[in-house]
Amino acid sequence: MKSGLIVSCQALEGEALHSSFIMSKMALAAMRAGAVGIRANGISDIEAIKKEVNLPIIGIIKKDYDHLKSYITATKKELEALIELNVDVIALDATIDADIELLSSLKKEYPNQKFMADISIAEEGIQAEKYGFDYIGTTLVGYTEHSKKLDKFDVLREIIAKTNTPVIAEGNFSTPEEARKALDIGAYAVVVGGAITRPEQIAKKFVDAIKK
Secondary structure, three states, X not given: OOOEEEEEEOOOOOOOOOOHHHHHHHHHHHHHHOOOEEEEEOHHHHHHHHHHOOOOEEEEOEOOOOOOOOOEOOOHHHHHHHXXXXXXXXXXXXXXXXXXXXXHHHHHHOOOOEEEEXXXXXXXXXXXXXXXXXXXXXXXXXXXXXXXXXXXXXXHHHHHHHOOOOEEXXXXXXXXXXXXXXXXXXXXXXXXXXXXXXXXXXXXXXXXXXXX
C-alpha cells in the first residue's frame, strides 16, 4: 500500500447510503481523485468495491457483542471471513479491550496476511508492533474510555517516535489541512472517511452553521 490518502467508504445500517453498490461507487470516485487505498466494512461492501477498483483494501467487519467492548473485527469469526475474502489488509481492534490471545497469534497463524492495529493510545501501538502488526492506525483515539481526553496529533507523534512500524493516521482527520499535517508529522498514510463519504454529516455542518 502506497503512502497517501486512504478513503474509508462505509455506511452503516440505518444510514441513507447504506448500500454495497453505493459504497463501490464511492470507492471509484475516491480512486479517480487519487486515493491510494480504500477502507471498507463488511463482506458484501468489500466484494462490490473489489469489482469496481483495483486499489488495496483495508477490510474490517463491525459487529457488536454484548460481552465485548471491541466491535472492529473483534473475534476469529470475523477474521476468518476476511481471510477467506483475500483482503489486502485486515484491521482489528488492538486496544486493551481486545482479545489479546487473538492479536498475539495473528502472524503465527496467518504469516502471509497483512494486518493493521486499530489503537487508541501509544502504549497499544507499541504492543501491536510486538505482536508483528504491519500497520498501526490511530483509528480509536477518543473512542475508548482511556483515550477520550487525548489529542489525536499527540498520540500520532508518540507512536511514530516509539515504533518502527508504518503508522496510519485515522480518526477524525476531517480537513485537507489536518491530513497534510498528519503526513508532515510522519504518518505513512491518512484515512479520511466521514468528511468525504458521509453526506449527512457534511450537510449537517452546513445546517448547523446556517442556524447560528
